[in-house]
Amino acid sequence: MKEEAYIQYQVVNVLSLYASRMNFVFFSVPNEGTLMASAGKDLYKVINHLKKLGMTPGVSDLIIIKDGKTHCLEIKSKTGSLSENQSIFASNAVAAGALYNYCNSFLEVMEILKKWGIIPCN
Numbered sequence: 001m002k003e004e005a006y007i008q009y010q011v012v013n014v015l016s017l018y019a020s021r022m023n024f025v026f027f028s029v030p031n032e033g034t035l036m037a038s039a040g041k042d043l044y045k046v047i048n049h050l051k052k053l054g055m056t057p058g059v060s061d062l063i064i065i066k067d068g069k070t071h072c073l074e075i076k077s078k079t080g081s082l083s084e085n086q087s088i089f090a091s092n093a094v095a096a097g098a099l100y101n102y103c104n105s106f107l108e109v110m111e112i113l114k115k116w117g118i119i120p121c122n
Contacts, residue, residue, distance in 0.1 A: 007109065022118060023067075
């Protein structure tokens with residue numbers, strides 16, 4: 001399992017614990033990278049179909065909606081950085097009024113979630 005996926009599993013577990021108590025919803029956005037690992041020989045057919053349905057390159061790994069605000073969270077490995085498409089999405093999301101952050105560790109994600117008021121600070 002890739003480091004990014006492992007971090008995201010941990011984050012989803014935490015978000016699942018707090019979602020109803022802290023009154024927010026969240027969801028993951030499967031992307032081309034995830035699909036490439038699982039689609040096999042029909043990869044291009046699947047990706048083309050999903051793009052026609054609105055799949056957008058660079059969309060954040062997790063989207064959280066709380067108190068009328070959209071929070072976009074991209075999860076990277078320790079040495080990971082944003083792709084060009086992810087940088088473009090980040091700029092567009094912020095311009096549209098969303099909060100955006102990318103994190104390189106589980107602890108960094110927890111700090112951002114606390115800062116955003118998604119999970120309690122204690």
